[in-house]
Amino acid sequence: MNYCNYCPGYCCYRLKGSVLLIDADDINRLARHFSISDGQVRKRFMENRHTFKVKDDGSCIFQASDKMIKRCSIHLIRPMQCRRFPFNDTCPYLDREDLLALIQPRIEKSLKCHWLKKSSPENP
C-alpha cells in the first residue's frame, strides 16, 4: 500500500535539522511548468540556494492548505528528493509518535484556518 496517498504530508513540514535539497534540474522543471525563468523560480519560491520557502506553520509553500490528503500542489513536478523520500525505508513520520505529535497540530490548525476563512460571510 502506498501510504503517501492517504497521508496529509507530514514530510512536507520543516523540522529542526531537516533539509529539502532542491537542485538545478528541479528548478528547471518548475520553470518550464510555470513558464518562467530559472531565476524567477529562485526569486519566487526559494528561501536560499537549495530550499523552498515555508509558510508560517513551517509547511512547504507548495502544500495545499485546503486538503486533508494529496496536498502537494506540484505533485507531478515535485523535486527529486520529495519523490525519493523515504528512500525505500519505512516512513519515519508514520513510525514515530514524537514527529506526529509535532506536526499533527499544525496540519489541523492550517485546515481549520482554511475552512473558517471559507465559511466566513465575507467569502460566500
Ligand code: SF4
Ligand atoms: S513519505 Fe511519509 S510523511 Fe511523506 S507523504 Fe508519504 S507517508 Fe506521508
Ligand code: SF4
Ligand atoms: S514540493 Fe510537494 S512534496 Fe515536496 S515538500 Fe513541497 S509540498 Fe511536499
